[in-house]
Amino acid sequence: MSHEIVDARRLLCPMPVIRVQNRIAELPAGTLVKAICSDPGALSDIPAWCRINGHQVLETRVDDDEYIVIVQVGENT
Amino acid sequence: MSQNRKAVALISGGLDSLLAAKVIQDQGIHVEGINFYTGFCVEGHTHAIRKKDRNKPKRNNALWSAEQLGMKLHIVDIIDEYKDVVYNPRHGYGANMNPCLDCKIFMVQKALEWMQAHDFDFIITGEVIGQRPKSQRKDTMPVISNESGADDLLLRPLCARNLPETRPEKEGWVNREQLFDFSGRTRKPQMALAASLGFEDYAQPAGGCCFLTDAAYSIKLQDLWKSRGEKRYELDDIMLLKVGRHMRPREHFKVIIAREEGEGKFLRGYRKQFVCLDTVSHAGPLALIDGEVTRQDIELAAQLVARYSQGRSAESVELEVSDHGAEAYRIQVAPMPAHEIPQGWHV
Numbered sequence: 001m002s003h004e005i006v007d008a009r010r011l012l013c014p015m016p017v018i019r020v021q022n023r024i025a026e027l028p029a030g031t032l033v034k035a036i037c038s039d040p041g042a043l044s045d046i047p048a049w050c051r052i053n054g055h056q057v058l059e060t061r062v063d064d065d066e067y068i069v070i071v072q073v074g075e076n077t
Numbered sequence: 078m079s080q081n082r083k084a085v086a087l088i089s090g091g092l093d094s095l096l097a098a099k100v101i102q103d104q105g106i107h108v109e110g111i112n113f114y115t116g117f118c119v120e121g122h123t124h125a126i127r128k129k130d131r132n133k134p135k136r137n138n139a140l141w142s143a144e145q146l147g148m149k150l151h152i153v154d155i156i157d158e159y160k161d162v163v164y165n166p167r168h169g170y171g172a173n174m175n176p177c178l179d180c181k182i183f184m185v186q187k188a189l190e191w192m193q194a195h196d197f198d199f200i201i202t203g204e205v206i207g208q209r210p211k212s213q214r215k216d217t218m219p220v221i222s223n224e225s226g227a228d229d230l231l232l233r234p235l236c237a238r239n240l241p242e243t244r245p246e247k248e249g250w251v252n253r254e255q256l257f258d259f260s261g262r263t264r265k266p267q268m269a270l271a272a273s274l275g276f277e278d279y280a281q282p283a284g285g286c287c288f289l290t291d292a293a294y295s296i297k298l299q300d301l302w303k304s305r306g307e308k309r310y311e312l313d314d315i316m317l318l319k320v321g322r323h324m325r326p327r328e329h330f331k332v333i334i335a336r337e338e339g340e341g342k343f344l345r346g347y348r349k350q351f352v353c354l355d356t357v358s359h360a361g362p363l364a365l366i367d368g369e370v371t372r373q374d375i376e377l378a379a380q381l382v383a384r385y386s387q388g389r390s391a392e393s394v395e396l397e398v399s400d401h402g403a404e405a406y407r408i409q410v411a412p413m414p415a416h417e418i419p420q421g422w423h424v
Contacts, residue, residue: 010346012316014114014137018154038346041137048140053149 003034003070013041017049020071024055029075032058037067046071082250083107083197084232085188088150089286090138092267092279093203093235098146099274100234101201104251108201110150111191112139113184115159116315117288138280145276155187156312163289164308168220173295175287177212178220185225192230199230199245205267206236206260215239235259235267288319297323300424304328304368313347317367320344323424324381330368331424332378334385349402354382357407358395361386376410381422383412 006023008016016037024033035046040062046069047057054074061068086098088110102108143150162183166176181204188200206215218240222231229244237246238258246253259266271279288294297318302308304325320340321333332354335341341363345353351365352375364382366375375398383394389412399405 014112014118014139014152015154017137017140018114018152021152045137045140048137048144049150049152052140052143052147 003032006033006035008035008037008039008042009066010038012039013045016042017045020046020069021049021053024071024073027073029073031073033071033073035069035071037069038065040067042067042069050074081107082199082245083109084199084201084245085192085195085197086110086148086201087184087188087203088112088139088142089203090140090142090280091203091286092264092271092276093205093208095142095145095203095276095279096267096270096274097201097203097234098142098148099276100256100270101232101251102146102148104255106251108146108148109197110139110143110146110148111188112150112152113155113159113187114152115180115287116156116312117163119286119288142279151191153187153191155183158187159183160310163310171211171290173290173292174298175211175289175295177209177290178217180287181212181221182224185221185227185231189225189227189230198250199232199243200227201232201234203235204233206239208262232256235270288315294318297424300325300331304331313350317344317347317365321364322385324418324422325424326377326381326422327368327374330366330370330374330378332364332366332381334364334382335362348399351401352378353399354379355397355399356382356386356388356394357397358393359386359388359391361388361394376408379408379410380413381418383410384415384418386412388412389415 004023004027006019008019016035016039020033020035043060050057050071056072056074057069058072059070084101084106086108088094098108098110140150162176162179166179168178171177185200192200204213222228232243232245235257236259237253237256239260245251301314317333320343321335323331323333325331335344344363344365347365351367352370354364362382362385366378379396382396386394388394393409394412395407395409397405397407
C-alpha cells in the first residue's frame with residue numbers, strides 16, 4: 001500500500017511532529033503516512049501526538065539510524 | 078456554565094499550564110492546547126543529540142500534558158515569525174538574551190489569531206503573578222493582555238482572583254469563585270492543587286524552557302551576531318549553538334568541535350554546508366568551521382581539533398578536510414598545546 005511520505009530527517013523534535021501534523025491536516029481519513037526521522041524522540045512524540053489527536057499508529061521501527069512511524073489518518077481531524 | 082464555550086490553552090509542558098487547563102476543563106469548557114515552537118525550546122534536544130543521553134527516558138512534556146488532560150494539542154512552528162521578537166524586543170531582554178515579556182505577548186497574540194480562526198471563545202495561560210521576574214508581574218499582566226490584542230479574552234485561572242474580571246468571568250462562561258488567587262514565586266499552591274487534582278507526575282520547574290535564558294547559550298548567540306555584523310540567524314544556526322565546543326581563533330571564523338560521538342554524528346549532517354574536519358590518524362572529534370577561511374585558517378582550526386583528539390601528545394595528527402561537501406583531502410598538523418590556546422578563543 002502506498003504511503004504519503006514525510007521526510008523529517010535531520011529535524012529535531014518537535015519539528016517531525018509538526019511536519020506530520022501539517023501533512024495530516026491536508027489528507028483524508030484512512031490515508032497512510034510514513035514519517036522518516038533521525039531524532040529517536042520521534043518514536044515517542046509522534047505516537048503521543050497521534051493518540052491525543054485521533055490518529056492511529058500502525059507501526060514504529062528503527063531502520064539503521066532512521067526512525068520510521070507509520071500513521072493512519074483518523075476521522076476527527 | 079455553558080457547555081458550548083471553547084478555550085485555547087497555551088501549553089508549555091510545565092505544571093502551571095497543565096493546571097490552568099484542567100481547572101477550566103473542570104468547569105465544563107472544551108479546551109484544546111496550543112504549543113509554540115520557537116527553535117529555542119529546550120525540550121529534548123540534548124537527548125536527541127548526545128549519545129550518552131539517548132537511552133534516558135524522554136518525553137515531550139507539552140504532549141504529555143495534553144494526554145493527561147485528554148485534549149488535543151496543536152504544535153505551531155513560529156520559528157521565522159519569532160525572529161523579530163529576538164532581534165528587537167520592545168520591552169528588552171531579561172538577565173540573558175531572553176525577551177520574556179515580548180515572547181509572552183507574541184504567543185498570546187498568535188493564540189488569539191488561532192482562537193479567531195478556529196471559532197474559540199477565549200485564551201487561558203498558566204501565568205501566576207510574581208512567578209517570573211520579567212513577564213509574570215502584576216504590572217506586566219495587563220501589558221500582555223493589551224499589547225497582544227487579547228484584552229479581556231485572556232484568562233489566567235491560577236491567579237484570576239488577583240486580577241480584574243475578564244469576559245469569560247463577566248459573561249458567566251466560567252465561575253470566578255472556582256478560580257485561584259496564587260501569587261509569588263512559591264510553588265506550594267500549585268503542588269497542592271496538583272495533588273488535589275490527582276497529578277502526581279509532572280514536569281519539575283527547571284528555570285525556564287528556553288535556551289535564551291541560558292547564559293552560555295546567550296553568549297554564543299551574541300558572538301554569532303557580532304561575527305555577522307548584524308542580528309540574524311537561521312534555524313541551523315541556533316541548533317548548532319546547542320552543540321559542541323565553540324572556539325573563535327580569528328574574528329572571521331569559528332570552530333565547532335564535537336564533545337562526544339553523538340555530537341559528532343549530528344555535526345556530520347552539516348558537512349555539506351561547512352568546512353568539515355575529521356580526525357583520522359587517531360580517535361578524535363569531528364568539527365565544523367563556520368566562516369570564510371583560507372588554507373592557513375583551516376590548518377589553525379585543525380591544530381585545535383587535534384588538541385582534543387587522542388593524538389594530542391603526538392608530533393602530528395592527520396585530519397580529513399572536506400570543503401562544503403567537495404572531495405576530501407588530508408592534512409597533517411601538530412596539535413596545539415593546551416596552554417597555547419588563549420582563553421578568549423572559547424566562546
